[in-house]
Amino acid sequence: MTDKTMTPDAIVGRLRSGMTLGIGGWGSRRKPMALVRALLRSGITDLTVVAYGGPDIGLLAAAGKIRKLVTAFTTLDSIPLEPHFRAARERGAFELVELDEAMFMQGLTAGAQRLPFLPIRAGLGSDVLRVNPQLRTVTSPYEDGEELVAVPALRMDAALVHLNRADRLGNAQYLGPDPYFDDLFCEASDTAYVSCERIVASSELTEQAAPQTMLISRHAVTGVTETPGGAHFTSCVPDYGRDEPFQKAYATAAGDPDAWKEFEDRFLTGTEQDYQAAVQAWHKEQR
């Protein structure tokens, strides 16, 4: 069977400017940050990004890589407002498709099931329909005759997700309490790339965890990469929680151009190994 392991840079090498890119996780939780950092080092730009947004969106927005964003929110969770996202929106830096959380879920589900849309009782009466004039409604063909919103399928060129464990074939496992929507992101994308804390033998995956933790199957995965700390500074429970002090430092730096330049120089110019080492050094300084 096919060994799908590759490096983060090789994964980013498969992506192109102008692509529609799905990013898994939720807010500041289990985001494929090592892959996002690899993306930041690349020349790729002009992206349509589909995500329940966190610092992935903030970083890509700050780097000017987003042409269009499809989202229901962008937040750092413990810090409600993502500063780079806010600043980017306030200077009109990209086009926004603002959907409700459940509409977004229906869009992913439709994308995974190759349906043109799925109906939902959400959006009606809200300004989601006003600011997305492309959205249509659909009338139930049954006796109720209800008019519902037809959420168009969210179909992507590539998905990036981060899970706790995976094998070399691309089977991937989450060990935290919430799968978020990572399987749907992979299934709704033409290609999908999984980063994980550890690559283990297939036999090891269910040695200590129940089989229903096997969220993503290899048929939906193009490439897999081992990136320890790859969700940092977002959470990757139970391997680690969110790095709150570092996230705070990120948010503070994001509020000031000089401080942000310093942050970038220190943390985002080198390789992933450089990043992890710089974070360790930073934590030592804080003690």
Add this chain to the structure above:
Amino acid sequence: MTQTDPTAAAGAPEAAASSVTRAEYCVIACAEAWRGAGEILASPMGTVPAIAARLAKLTFSPDLLLTDGEALLIGDVPAVGAPSAVTEGWLPYRRHLTMAMGGRRHVMMGASQIDRFGNQNISCIGDWERPRRQLLGVRGAPVNTLNNPVSYWIPRHSKRVFVEKVDMISGVGYDSAAAAGPSATRFHDLRRVVSDLGVFDFGAADHAMRLVSLHPGVTVEQVRESTGFRLAEADEVPCTREPTAEELRLIRDVVDPRGLREREVRP
């Protein structure tokens, strides 16, 4: 009931009541939203609603379902911010959204802006195309308001929040739901708004917001001055009810021993 000086309550004859803080009246007012709710999920956003949901479960609504704020339904009632010891269910985001659509949930959300028909905004301030201030995004407000009962908690009642017209309708108000038609109104059910000044419902003509109780120490004038639209009110506006001694004990010793409620509400 309508004394202008909040400290004047200290001279009130009922000693127990005089020591009740504004934040504690807010907890009681929020908890009442879930009275008689039965076996549904209480989904509180914010500290005071989180304390209130736990208080409701410990007293008059024992069948409520609570979450740990992440993906678990908890079978115990730990203090706010403390870990739970009993898990009675699994509620990751996708199931949580499905539960909202199924209607077995009463959420108490926040609002950056809210208008007299209960339209709520958490998305952005100013023009959506180029906002003056970008906020969270609509999040789940559109799905919540069309599918399960919704209440609102506003810790700082002001004209900036209680506005004539919200900039981006995230949560759907009564007028907007009516205009959108029968599938929008079918399960639309805005219950109450609790602020640091009082309690409001949508019981006036055309479902306009109405003042139903004032927290002790607050005057009708104060509420009017802090509200950016004409508020319906009854001739006699009662005070928000007093907590019982047992409720006060539960709030202070069991649910919020660290006094987090006092940080969310001005004294």
